[in-house]
Structure formats: structure tokens, C-alpha cells
Amino acid sequence: MFLDLLRRRNPALVDAAIAAHQSGELPANTFAIDLDAVTANAAALSAEAARLGLTPLAMTKQMGRNPDYCRAIMAGGIAASVAVDMECARATVRAGMDLGHIGHLVQVPRAEARAAADMRPANWTVFNDEKAREAAEASAASGREQPLLARIKASDDEFYSGHEGGFDADGVLAVADRLDSLDSARFAGITTFPALLFDPRTRAVRATRNLATLETAAKRLTDAGRTGVQINGPGTTSSAALAALAGAGVTQVEPGHALTGTTPWHAVEDLPELPAVCYVSEVSHLHDGRAYCFGGGMYVDPVFPPYQVRAVVGREPGATALLPATLPPPAAIDYYGQLDLADAPTVSVGDSVVFGFRAQAFVTRAYTAGITGVASGRPRVVGIYAADGSTTSWPA
Known part of the structure; x- marks a missing residue:
């Protein structure tokens, strides 16, 4: 293909x-x-993200966290990575990238929480209160306050098999309060995956129910007086899709296959x-x-x-x-x-x-x-x- x-x-x-x-x-x-093409792709994504006020975080697992690949992405204007797991975090930090996001899709194992905190992630996703406490305790030991993203879900959200989990979206206000009550951690925002999916029937990307869940939860948080809430919305990212995500209130995007032009959308349309x-x-x-x-x-x-x-x-x-x-x-x-x-x-x-x-x-x-x-x-x-x-x- x-x-x-x-x-x-x-x-x-x-x-x-x-x-x-x-x-x-x-x-x-x-x-x-092709590292030069990767840099050009990252530059296109970075420029469009900047125009829309979005923060791009690079997913590098698809290319094995290759350090030259990481540096090519940075040369295109994306300075921080999203780590799918701890190996991702270690490899991208070694390559010189900032750690922009950890804990999503794979939660941080308890024994590695301190190591994660020491890498000073800008965002740390948690699926439950237990993982939130682990992140807070590790951050306290590391001498810092950790911004936490709550992975939320609703009954009709779409997940790949094995990717399920998170806090009930209906309770997002209480979740935010509980995360704020932790020493050395605070509630920073919400996330899901996937926010967009490729639809083979229309040969284009479509918004998932998850994206609507994020929008609804974000409105509840805003109506309750919270400001500066981060809305993390990864999934089938191209620079051509960023405006739709920004229009839905997303603030963080996480290109992965877009960096090598290999999302399913790229296979059917010249992006x-x-x-x-x-x-x-x-x-x-x-x-x-x-x-x-x-x-x-x-x-x-x-x-x-x-x-x-x-x-x-x-x-x-x-x-x-x-x-x-x-x-x-x-x-x-x-x-x-x-x-x-x-x-x-x-x-x-x-x-x-x-x-x-x-x-x-x-x-x-x-x-x-x-x-x-x-x-x-x-x-x-x-x-x-x-x-x-x-x-x-x-x-x-």
C-alpha cells in the first residue's frame, strides 16, 4: 500500500x-x-500547529526511537516527545528531546515512577487515583510539582482492543479536584485516544466519539471556573487535520506516522x-x-x-x-x-x-x-x- x-x-x-x-x-x-524529508514533515506540522496555537509532541516509537530521527524532528521545530512507554522516554531524552508527555498509552509502572519524575515530563497521564498518587509521590521525591492529565472515557467511546481505561468522564470535576489535592501534583488537563480515525469508506479522517467526550468534559471544567486546561487529542495526525482538532478545543497534538507520511490517510491522498x-x-x-x-x-x-x-x-x-x-x-x-x-x-x-x-x-x-x-x-x-x-x- x-x-x-x-x-x-x-x-x-x-x-x-x-x-x-x-x-x-x-x-x-x-x-x-529519509531524515531530510522527516525534518520537512516536522516543519510543516510545527508551522501549522503554531498557527493554530497547538503544542505538537512527537511520537517516535514507529521508527524505533532512532536518535538521528529524533534530531531530524527537532530540526523541523518539534522539540518534545510523547513517550508511549519508559523505553520511549529514556531514548528520546538521550537523543536530546524534552519529555513532553508520558503515561499514555502505557501507564508508568510503580517501580519506575521516580525515574519518570526525574526526566521532568511536562505532562503525565494517569488512568486512576492509584497511578496519580504514585506520580505525585515520585514527583515529591524528585522535588517538583507534576502536571497530570486525566485519561477520561465515556460508555460509547472507541478504543483499540487493549487500550481501554481511564476515569469516567461524567466525574471529571471530582477527578480534577482529587488530583489537585495531591502533594507535588496538580490537575492539568484531559486526554483520550484516538481523537481522530481514518475511515476507509470516505477515505478521510473522522472525529471519534472520544473527541466529543473531550469537548463535553472541557466545557464542564471551564463552566466550573477552571482555566488553562490542556486538551490532549492524538490520533491519525497530519498537518491537514490540525485545524479540525483546534476547532474542537484540542491544545496538544501528537504526530507519529505523519512524521514519515505513513498514516492511512497519506496512503489515499497526497497530504x-x-x-x-x-x-x-x-x-x-x-x-x-x-x-x-x-x-x-x-x-x-x-x-x-x-x-x-x-x-x-x-x-x-x-x-x-x-x-x-x-x-x-x-x-x-x-x-x-x-x-x-x-x-x-x-x-x-x-x-x-x-x-x-x-x-x-x-x-x-x-x-x-x-x-x-x-x-x-x-x-x-x-x-x-x-x-x-x-x-x-x-x-x-
């Missing part, structure tokens, strides 16, 4: 990835990131953000009319119904074949992907294989690598990192 988009809007990244792999600069099983990532593999062996290529990062984020995955295969940019591919099912370990050779019998062991799909690098065992100079025709691999953003010894 995203390979077609990549070949049309940023074909130079495909060429750069093949050239770097063939020269030995990129290993197989690597997400190759301001360019596609900026591909997955690079290598033909390992041939068997029974198929070429097997190395896996490790073949988790395809399932935002679309099943579709025919394809890959570009070859050794020279421009001299490649586009082949149907079969990836292992989620229940299997992705040791290899398979390419159908019916229309390309000349594929050889060692050929580069380039996929374009919606990535979640942090849940894989893939490498990530930033490349600069793609658009100028002078690509350079900046560094190779593990899927958690840590350094690697590749090549050993």
Missing part, C-alpha cells in the same frame, strides 16, 4: 536504500529513514507530509519458484484490510522488478519473507529488496538507519541503531 506512494512521491529513497545496501552501508532487516521510510531486506535463497528475503521487521501495522504486499527487487536503482510478496502471518516468527518469481526469474541471491508498509519498528528486531541527502542525490547513511534506539556494533 505505501510502496506505491513511496515510488511516486519519494522514489529517490528507494534508490538510495538499494545503493546503500549493495555498497554494504545498510544491513538487511533495516528501516531506512503535505512526504513518505520518508522504507524497509530494506536482501534475497537469502531461492526455493520452488520463490525468493526468500531476510525478515525481522515484517510487522505490518494493520490499518487496512489484507492486501497484496509487493516489493522492489534488484541491485541497481532503476533496474528493478516489482514482485508480489508474502509475509509471515502474525502468529509466525518472521525469519523470511517470500517473493513470487513467476514474472522475474532472474532474481539472484544478494539482491536488495525494498518494501513500503506502515511500520512499528519498536516491536520488531529490525535495525533503523537515517539517511541524509536523498533528495539532492548525495545520500549518506548517518548511523545504524537497534529497534529500541540503542547503538549497535554493526558491522561487528
